Amino acid sequence: MKRSALRFIAVCLFSVLCLASAAVHAADGFPSKNITWLVPSKAGGGYDIYARAVGRQMQKYLPNKVDFIYMNLPAGGGVESLTKLYNAKPDGYTIGYVKVPGSIVSQMTLDFAKYDCEKIAYIGNITTDHDALVVKKDSPLNSFKELVAKGTVKFSTTGVGATSWVNTVVLTKEVGITPKYVHYTNTADAMLSVIRGDTDALVVPFFSTLQYANSGDVKLLVLNAASRAKEAPDVPTIGEAGYPGLADALSASRLIGCPPNTPPEVMKVLQDAFWQAVNDPELLTALDKAGFPIMEPCKGADSLKLVHACMGVFEKYKADLVESVQ
């Protein structure tokens, strides 16, 4: 009895040690352990959904079998997660999002955003959304022109630091609307505010509006893209509404990258796995069905171009952005 108890303990300890050492010994070369993915939204948010879906697919294409561990850091419209990424060890085991234009504008306007998007080592761009402007279904406004003519418009945004905020500021400045803001923290709340009639309009990615438009709760007035969307062929583009220069300025991209100075051989492994993942038909159909499609993905080197373009555009709106949160 006594001996069997001791034997049992010995077996327990032994198996614990074996399993622990198995966890430590892994394959050679990058990646040899789990990779942490910093996500600037709560679990279930758009960034989170893309991360989990793309991460799952990237795992298939990485040379060694490792997992992605997702860390949700929604604070500061993504400032927290990007600051953490910027200061992490540049070994490829921490990756994270750069929101374009959200992260870049935060860097330019919020004093505690201490990072530099130009120095991030980019893995690639998952997708580029185009925004749409929605109003309540029984709103007296029936076209973008009428909205501009109204003069003063109350906008919901999905939060200071979010892309929706940035794009609203730019849009209103360019077309000459006097904006009032009500900042929410997510798309659904901001959308409800419009449906409830607390605010007049909302600018969010087109695919987030489709559901609400199809159910007849809201109507789309304008799409910030170069061409009309096949899902909503009646909605005019911003160019057709008279502002062709705005289409590029108002897109939103979800870049992922590593801390500055991550070794190029590590970057290559991640970039290759990423590129294979975002071109995998299995992933593309699953995300398409869910209403979170992958559009205009690009490779690491091209991501930096998006960042530079964005920086150029937003320099002149700095003052308006700062003012909009007062």
Add this chain to the structure above:
Amino acid sequence: MWEVLSAMPGAFTAAFDPLGIMYLLAGTVLGFVFGVLPGLGGVTALALLIPFSYGMEQYHAMLLFTGSMGAVPLGGSISAILLNVPGTPQNVATAFDGYPLARQGKAGLAIGSAAAAASLGALFSLVLLILLIPMVRSIILSFGPPEFLMLILFGLVSIPLLTGRNFLTGLIAGCIGLSLSFIGFSGTSGVLRYNFGTMYLYDGLELTTVVMGLFAVSQAIDLVFTGGTVADKSITIQTKLSDVLEGVKMVFRYKKTFVRSSILGTIIGVIPGMGGVIANIFAWIVASQSSPRKAFFGKGEVEGVIASEAAVNAKDGGALLPTLAFGIPGSGEMAVLMGAFILQGIAPGPQFLRDRMDIAWAIILGLLFSNIITSIFGVLAARHMAKLTAVKGSIIAPIIVCASLMGALATRNEPIDMFVTLFFGFIGYVMDKYDFSKVTMVLGFILGRLAEISFSQGMMISGNDPSIFVTRPIALGLLISLVLLVVYMQVVVPLRRRLKLKTAGQAGGPAAKKARSGKQQYWTSLGFYFSLFVLAWFAAVVALGFTYPRRAQLFPLSVGLFTLPLVALTVLGYLSPRVADALGSIKGSQLFDLSLADELKATVGKAQKGKLNVGAFFTIVLWFLGAGVLFYTLGYLPGTAVFMFAFLKYYAGHGLKLSLALTAASSAAIWFIFSFCLGISPLSELLFS
């Protein structure tokens, strides 16, 4: 209505094939285990399952998810009842009556009633959910920022008013919670507040971390001090199945409370941002105020367990509504579930209930069956689990500490969370001993952010006209009922009591005063230092508050300036017996009856004999901090092994064999859950990478 019901049989046959039933069972087991363990809960369980569900058939994935969701609350209530450690934040109020019952040897009865209330609560809310589907639009649309603000105000004022033995310290506790919610980035003003220069606090404090510290770690300290077992040695623990079934019957005896709590839970579930914690606590409060057995609540009243458990399980049904109908998660679990939906190619939103009623039914049935399975298991296993209350506290305490540290780490992979959990554990222990309501603090913390956001959104909507908060009908109704409640509790009730005393011709005053007049030396009282600490904290809140831009100042400054004089009063209470008497007579609290020296003398076990008693508390603090440091530097597996063994052998004085066996068993269990299931590295990166 008919279209809604007609989709059910099809969904049932499609979803519940053998494989589907297996997934449901697997999810249920996982959810139950995650519920029992402090720190892990529905959110972690769902996040863990998402990658597995990829590529799975939609119905099966839904059964897997809802299986784990439905099982979590009852799992959490079992640790709340047996150990006073709420397995998830939403089981806080279950412990109010469940734990006293366990101490009386009636853990089986408590678990039986919790299990029955859980299943029936879920069933009730799902029926209610189906009835509510046609109205869901108008319910959700009628709650905007002004209504939210009033709802929160109602909760924050009514809770210390109704629950606390001491209104003053209850209010202070609520304000501590509020002030903690200001930490981090403020979403509406774009200002970073009270982060003290660290990036760790950008997103504020994590709820699970705070709750686990306040309730689990502080209970571990208490178990060590009490030395004995949960159930008193002199009491025979009831371990017959008939005792458990007695608990099941109780739900039918207290059917009014059950129905009221289930309705309350469902409604709180429907309102986004409220969630299980609030449902649990509110239901308990409402029950404790409206029951004829009022006086027994908090001392082991089965009705209290039924109220809180029915509400938590009813909340899931309610929370499904906004999630499915508007894509707005009604609770934390629903937020993750929504992400899972989307990966499955199901988009929750306005069209969902119209187009995908089959999936909705799979979810509803999955939730229901998961609850029933868990409850049956709970009823059958309750009498065996009740035996846990006969295990020594000094054995359970280190296990609770290790599990809490791991839970803290697993929540968001942030090692500092472990120390924050420990910190709130120490604070929670002191708060308990000096009547600062921990529950009110948690509510303040949960609701503070929502209150501030709702306020500023309301002001932005109305163009800075505050009348928006009192002109919308629901908001106005809430405000009026709040005012009536305050008048009733603070004017009518004391007046009636005084009249009663007069007619009875006796004054309770002198006796109470006598009890308090024992020699008090304030510098030996931990409560005195705690009050000083709180005073310093609020001074910092105010001082820093002035440095923020105006739009970010209003809330911190008003809370800080409101609380400072209250805290100053309690500090004065320690210095001057006259102030203490005046304060004590507000609601006859025992606030100033305790000095640390007396209290520890009475409770510290043999191991500490002859040592300085104030030291005993700090000895525990150091041991637990040691565990945190081990976890941080070595990693959790060596940390658990070293801490468990050292604590059992050298602090608690157990034999070598027992210590070794327990260490091995708990290390293996923790490894299995955290490395095998959650993929957390067992060794710290600090030393081993």
